[in-house]
Amino acid sequence: MNTTVTVLGAGYVGLTTASLFASSGIKTFLVEPNESRLKSIKNGRSFFFEQGIDPVIQHGLESKNLIPTDSYAESVPESDFIFSCVGTPDRPDGSSNLDFVFSAAKSTIEHMKPSAIYVQKSTVPVGTGEKIIELFRENDHSAEYVSNPEFLREGTALLDTLWFDRVVVGGDNKESAQKVLDLYKHLETKRESISKLADIKTGEENGEYISTSLASAELIKVTSNAFLAMKISFANSIAKVADATGADINEVMYAVGSDKRIGRQFLNAGRGYGGGCFPKDVSGLISSSLENGVDLDIMQAVQDVNDSMPSYIIEKIRAKFNGNLNSKKIAILGLSFKSGTSDVRKSPGIKIANLLSKEEVEISAYDPQAMSEAAEDLDKSITLHESLESTIEGADVVIFTTNWPEFISYPTDKIASLAPNSTIVDAMNSLDSSEVRQHGLAYLGVGKS
Ligand code: UGA
Numbered sequence: 001m002n003t004t005v006t007v008l009g010a011g012y013v014g015l016t017t018a019s020l021f022a023s024s025g026i027k028t029f030l031v032e033p034n035e036s037r038l039k040s041i042k043n044g045r046s047f048f049f050e051q052g053i054d055p056v057i058q059h060g061l062e063s064k065n066l067i068p069t070d071s072y073a074e075s076v077p078e079s080d081f082i083f084s085c086v087g088t089p090d091r092p093d094g095s096s097n098l099d100f101v102f103s104a105a106k107s108t109i110e111h112m113k114p115s116a117i118y119v120q121k122s123t124v125p126v127g128t129g130e131k132i133i134e135l136f137r138e139n140d141h142s143a144e145y146v147s148n149p150e151f152l153r154e155g156t157a158l159l160d161t162l163w164f165d166r167v168v169v170g171g172d173n174k175e176s177a178q179k180v181l182d183l184y185k186h187l188e189t190k191r192e193s194i195s196k197l198a199d200i201k202t203g204e205e206n207g208e209y210i211s212t213s214l215a216s217a218e219l220i221k222v223t224s225n226a227f228l229a230m231k232i233s234f235a236n237s238i239a240k241v242a243d244a245t246g247a248d249i250n251e252v253m254y255a256v257g258s259d260k261r262i263g264r265q266f267l268n269a270g271r272g273y274g275g276g277c278f279p280k281d282v283s284g285l286i287s288s289s290l291e292n293g294v295d296l297d298i299m300q301a302v303q304d305v306n307d308s309m310p311s312y313i314i315e316k317i318r319a320k321f322n323g324n325l326n327s328k329k330i331a332i333l334g335l336s337f338k339s340g341t342s343d344v345r346k347s348p349g350i351k352i353a354n355l356l357s358k359e360e361v362e363i364s365a366y367d368p369q370a371m372s373e374a375a376e377d378l379d380k381s382i383t384l385h386e387s388l389e390s391t392i393e394g395a396d397v398v399i400f401t402t403n404w405p406e407f408i409s410y411p412t413d414k415i416a417s418l419a420p421n422s423t424i425v426d427a428m429n430s431l432d433s434s435e436v437r438q439h440g441l442a443y444l445g446v447g448k449s
Helices: 012-023 035-042 053-062 072-078 099-109 128-138 157-162 174-189 191-198 214-245 249-257 278-291 297-320 348-356 371-375 388-392 412-418 433-438
Strands: 004-008 027-031 066-069 081-084 117-120 144-147 166-170 208-212 329-333 362-366 397-400 423-426 442-444
Touching (some): 004 012, 004 072, 012 066, 012 157, 012 174, 027 072, 035 066, 053 066, 053 191, 072 099, 081 174, 099 117, 099 128, 117 174, 128 214, 144 174, 157 191, 166 174, 174 191, 208 214, 214 249, 214 278, 214 297, 278 297, 297 348, 297 442, 329 348, 329 388, 348 362, 362 388, 388 412, 412 433, 423 433
Parallel strands (some): 004 027, 004 081, 027 066, 081 117, 117 144, 166 208, 329 362, 329 397, 397 423, 423 442
Antiparallel strands (some): 144 166
16 A cells, blocks of 8 residues: 555554554554663563464564654654554543653644544544644644544454454544445455464454544544443442352353343453553543543442452451451462563552552462563562462462463472462463362352352
């Protein structure tokens, strides 16, 4: 495709977007200011763990379509599309910090050609686009602005982008929105070969292309994440009722989710949601709605339920030991915020480990991909191990905080021989409780009394 794209920011979204566009034959600059990240990408490697992405980066570099750089001056002037994929972390009060969003737009203005289209992929509160358009006009720039929210999940970033449910593009100029949709339609024509190159499974159904107003596109993104977070907190609330009444939350949610109007996904109860998106998008939506005079108390409840889950699980363990955890050896399996990623942002496993470290206990922890990332966030009293075996050896309690395949498929008889008579805490409700009990181990799930 004869067009040039610049992607600003090489995070999960930016690196995925840039390497996929480049692999589909589009000349793509990827602007990343962080020296070590840039070096890693130039060497054909992602700086975070993401299934299948390295071969796609390498293919982009070899074809010379992927051009990693730290320079706006080198990339932006010849680009027809500028994709802003910079981070929007949360502030201590829960609102979104848009400093990177505005500084990326400002740095772009002086280099951007008048016919360029500025595409916002960063998750921003509704109304942000209007402010950036204002910024362009103040600087006498006529670039078009389009919102193109991202729906990929970490761990399945390539699959979600190539085999999407929907591509949403919002903007007042329909022609510009259509040009952005055309980039994705081009990518769709290459998805079989890119999936093969990345060695990832392929999807089945065709997704939808949706054009909306600018404000709607901005609101669609946070509403999607808020709704999914609400499903999880709802399942966790019902799990507490199941614990109190003897019901099994997995049985309940399987049957409830079989109603097509509800759906089974994101109804898994456990230690709550973490990551760089749900926590900040829920608090950001609460905060931006308040600024617009709307009290979203439903989302406040979602957040409160989620915040309660790590201590809810710890209290279940404490009750198992008659209220006394003193000198117990506790093993934590899983430090990333979910399996399939090395990302530890707002990781429930780390939260549980740090809460437990305040007790008179001995804690060992392990993760297949996130050890160095987790080390900074963990209390210094926690010992990191290099293997699952050494982590659980001699443990009184083994907590499964993520469902990495190597954890949930680990033979129960081996757990029983390494940690005899231990209590297995299934904080993801992913294990077979009767199998655990058959091996003489105690089982604690969430909503699985
Ligand atoms: C989420 C959304 O799913 C993506 O669509 C979106 O693009 C992304 O945020 C984003 O805004 O960038 P992600 O944060 O990668 O993706 O992870 P999810 O797979 O959605 O999981 C989020 C958290 O919820 C994890 O901690 C996971 O373990 C937890 N979860 C998920 C549950 O506790 N129960 C469930 O049933 C499902």
